[in-house]
Amino acid sequence: MAPGFAQTDHYPTRAIKLYVGFAPGGATDQLARLYATRLTERLGQPVVVENRPGSGGNVAVQQLAQASPDGYSLVMAANYVAINAALKRNVYNWERDLAPIALIASTPNLLVVPANSSFKTIDDIARAGRKPDAQVTFGSPGMGSSVHLSGELFKLTAASPGLTHVPYKGISPAELDLVAGTIDLMFGSISTAVPLVESGKLRAIAVTGTQRLKALPNVPTLDELGMKGFNVEATYMVIAPAKTPAPIVQKLSAEIAEVSRQPEVQRAIENLYAQPLTGGPAQTRTFLKTEEAKWAELVKASGLKID
Template sequence: MKGRSLFRVAALAMSLGFGFMAMTSPAKAETKYPEHAAKVVVGFSPGGTTDVLARIVAKGLSDELGESFVVENKAGAGSNIATDLVARAKPDGYTLLMMAITTTINQTLYNNIKFNVEKDFAPVALVAKVPNVLVANKNMPYNSVKELVDHAKAKPEDVIYGSSGSGTSMHLSGELFKQQAGIEMLHIPYGGSGPAMTALLGGQVHVMFDNMPSSAPHIKAGSLKPFAITSASRSPAFPDVPTLQELGYPNFTVDSWFGIVAPAGTPKEIVDKLNATIEKILSKPEVVEQLDGLGAVTEKNTPEQFGAFISAETKSWGDVIRKGGISVD
């Protein structure tokens, strides 16, 4: 009898032990990530807004999670090289992409795209939005959106607008404005926002939709005339500049945005851990100050909300591109 009792006690202890292991192992798996260095891939050269934001996030992740998150720049093909690289990477949380609005534009813009922005990625977190601003050379004869539209209607093709390149948010903001205002403007693409700004200041182009951070110093110096903000609300940096929605374009909302995504199939617990950590990083006072300096705005979001946002952006820009007959081989 004594032997049987000891056997029962031992069996019970073993079953409790296995049960405890079963209960604790998922929690253990959750806390293991990351176990070694990870990389955040950027589809543009160092120094641009995408790269700057990626470095802010990478530093924060390194500090919070105790492993290095290194930014890797893979410029080319309008960020498609980097996007395709991450889409094909192992879905283990160690290869991330700082996705920009450009990727959702490229999905329709390019004829031979290799990835599907809605199927090949696990959205992690929307990091920031940066408004575009419609600006004009200070010597132009128009001083408001209404005067610009009236001038373009009276003199078709007399207005030239510049951009940082075909397919960028600056270019497609111009195309969207043309469609909604019912006007024509000649588009001249440049090899980056720097050359485009030089052309605008020099009068080679007359107007431009530009990211707020690069136009702000010229607006303050009086070299550019700001006509409207493309976001849904006014910018705290220029509270007197109206939004295009206020000026009678209710469907005009364009924010250059940036967010972290991982390859599709990345475990949910890793995605959720990254999302929670990024949200924590973005709420730190020193990071808020950095983002304010870029004219960037953040908003709390879940991976599911970011995924819905990516889908909406892909559809919206697809409509604009198809309507404008724009494509890149």
């Protein structure tokens, strides 16, 4: 066995780092901390969450791709891994450099504006974005995130070239600026946007998924509002470096699956307004391939380019 590799029969023998590519507070961070606590109990070694925000989650994934493939470095990632591949923004090749472990959950995004915004409907936003001097800003936790791509797809579908993307290093700082009115709108993360809507700080206009939210039953989907087929969701997963020994990948996948089956974990995921998912390495890899192909088709059709 190569130096530095875990003795798989006794894995793990020390702390495992679970990186998050965004600032604390968002859905990715909350899911990472939920699973870290449960996996610590099951594995008998600490699973420690470390936030490494930047580049729409890619800072953490790039660091993972360069880490030792010994099972002690993981990332709670999302479909930005595949989206950024379609946008040709990744400095890594996910198929070559990463080992998918397990699917965790999925959730749509929520189009929200400040509570005192003049925007009441998607038509209000679309018209404002078509004005010659339009300066309508939408925030996100980083380029290539589902929050960002929801905005880009809306911009394309609504033919509103005046919508301008403003990236942040996490959902929380973006939401702070949105509540303050520094930016105009956001296709926010459900887990943090819904409480802000319920508290009266934001107004919800539409859901990016295929179904209305139980928490906000009066808020329609974009598909209902005329943007037929509009469906953008964030899908969360755990990944490891490529060449992580198969027994470790299998052990991690099995332990994560056991955590995902726990009723209290499923309730916690649902409390984030997300849908629990199951699926091991093969299913996660298939999902990433499908997601990359989906967004590559959009990039080709629209000519979308991200600097």
